[in-house]
Amino acid sequence: MRDLRGYGPNPPAVRWPDGRRLAVSFVVNFEEGAEFSVRDGDARNEAVYEVIxxxxxxxPCIDSHFEFGTRTGWWRLAELFEAHGAPFTLSACGRAVERSPWLARDAVRRGHEVSGHGWRWQTAAGLGLEEERTVIRRTAEAIEAATGRWPVGWHTRSVATAHTRRLLVEQGFLYDSDAYNDDTPYQVDVDGRRHLVLPYAFDTNDMQFQHTQRFATGREFAAYVCDAADWLLREGERWPRMLSIGLHLRMVGRAGRIGAVDAILRHLAERGDAWIATREQIARHWLAHAG
Incomplete structure (x- = not known):
């Protein structure tokens, strides 16, 4: 049953660490190598990108666009976040991790979380129960093999199924981000067990560079995200607000866009009242304080 009310006028009495008014979650999507490619034996090539x-x-043209993410985009983003001392969640497709385990290991070495983002870069729509169970397990196993740790977070590309949350609970996941309906975490009942949802966002997401051309320049993206942060910080005096900022190695990792991430990180540092954390850190804090 749909919940169209949420918390209503009664937000939960949860405060972020050190009295910060906003939890900020940068999510770096790692999909390169998991996209469809005829050269990899698939029946078709990936159809979502800047190639027309x-x-x-x-x-080889669209393949090389994805390859940019691991060859150059990763290092550019990772070094920028390290310079700012800011952690992020690497939302990783299992096949991408299997093909480039060094990237997942480097993320962990730098203090970031690695979460699950499906086996291939594809929707879960149409997957049967056993097929989806295999997808989730196979993804988690690939991440564990590369990093030594089973992931605790999950995000399905596009559409999840009626089974997704039950399968995540079954396989020991702490949270999922398969919702876009709130700026505050919340819990749902899954077969009698409480399961945490950390809502994600598509507007504060660099995917808008390619899907809609909503942002023509990095400055426009940075301005939009900083405006969102400022408003949520204002509401954070009363609500335990959370801001998700979605990034992709092959998108914002480009030289003409990376400055947006630097500008956002500088803005948050200047404000001084935002908590930049991994999604796992946010989830564990929420569960410890929300009752």
């Missing part, structure tokens, strides 16, 4: 001339056969 679709090819039925091998397409």
């Amino acid at each position: 001339d679709r090819q039925d056969g091998p397409d």
Whole structure:
């Protein structure tokens, strides 16, 4: 049953660490190598990107756009976050981790969380129960093999299924981000067990550079995200607000866009009242204080 009210006028009495008024979660999506590619033996090539001339056969052009993420985008983003001393959640497709385990290991070495983002970069729509159970387990196993730790967080690309949350609880996940309906975490009942939802966001997300051209420049993206942060910080005097900022190695990792991330991090530092944390840190704090 849909919940169209949420917390209503009664927000939970949860405060972020050190009295900070906003929890900020940067999510760096790691999908490179998990996209569809005829050169990898798939029947088709990935159809979502800045390339407009679709090819039925091998397409080294679109393949190379994805390769940019691991070859250059990762290092650019990782070093920028390290310079700011800010952690993020690496939302990783299992096949991407299997093919580039060094990247997941480097993320952990730098103090970031690695969470699950499906096996391939694809929607879960149409997956049967056993097929989806395998997808979740296989993704988690790939992350554990690379990092030594089973992931605790999950985000399905696009549509989850009626089974997703039950399967995540079954396989020991702490939270999922398969919702876009709030700026505050909340818990749901899954077969009699409480399960945490950390809502995600598509507006404060660099995907808008390619899907809608909503942001023409990095400055526009930074301005929009900083405006969102300022408003949520204002509401944070009363509500335990959370801001999700979605990034992609091959998108914001480009030289003409990376300055946006630097500007956002500088703005948050200047405000001084935001808590930049991994989604796992946010989830554990919430569960410890929300009752």
